[in-house]
Amino acid sequence: MRCLIIDHVSPRIEPALKEYGIEVDYKILPTTQELMEIIEPYDLLVMRVDPFIDKKMLDACKNLKAICVCAAGLNHIDVKYAEEKGLSVFSAPGVNYNAVAELTILKMLDLSRRTTAANEEVKVRKVWDKYKWVGSELRGKTLGIAGFGKIGRRVAELAQAFGMTVVAYDPYVTAEQGAAQGVEMLSIDELLRRSDFISKHVPLTAETKNLISFPQLEQMKDGAMIISMGRGGILDEEAAYHGLKSGKLGGVSVDVMSAELSTGGLTDSAGFDSPLFELDNFIVSPHIGGSTFEAIDEIGELIVSKVAEKFGLGG
16 A cells, blocks of 8 residues: 655654555645646545645545545545545544643633733834733633533633633533533523633534624624634634724634635645734734644554554554
8 A cells, every 4th residue: 555645744654654564655735736646546645634635636536545634624625525436534533632722721821911912022122011011811701612522621621720710602512511511501692792702613614604703793792802723714804803903802813714725725834914914912823723742643643543443454
């Protein structure tokens, strides 16, 4: 069998696959056209979220038997068509839950204490003004979590350690399940009305696209802050811009943006812009929620085990 790795993944994957007699090649972050031109001989494709794997791409995968995604989401793959062609699609949902949860808390602290802006003022503008940067504490605030899966539950646990009240929205979680973790389950509308911080941890689907948009902003507390994790497109970025400009929102920090998949995926050092970038109370990181050494290696080990199980490799 032959495997093509097209993204920066755990270094444990290659030697583990080779132990099973699988030949491993690399083509890091190819364009869609480049991947279509080289994919035909391979049995396995190991990737993260770039490029988009659509029907045209899948039709070029003449010998492919499995797509191994070293991430949780699969909205960048036409999974239904892949399965119709007999391809298995593996991913690693929930494995990086702690890494994403810790970054979520970091973003809440950053918005509350404005450390990113303070850092820029000192290092770039050479201004030392300790009286300007008076922030707020997380203690005593209410955090509303949209999506109470493994990541959302870990965020709740960490937030409670800061003395926050946590409420959550998830149509697939019962009130009893939430109460077991000290979390009140609410409708999305009630969550928006009660929360000082709103953090989203839901997949991007037809139901969750623009889950937070103009009508939802109107329901929020003045000065509420939004943390956007998961996938771009769940937070309506135009609404977020107007909310920040008007002062309705106190801050927005995102790890994902809709432009990530606007042209089939952003690769390393890709350039794009947004009106949000002009705002001091908007903070962005380039989709690094699961990017810790620990999480990357755990995902790699899971992917290899799924390949071994699928193809009956090893003892």
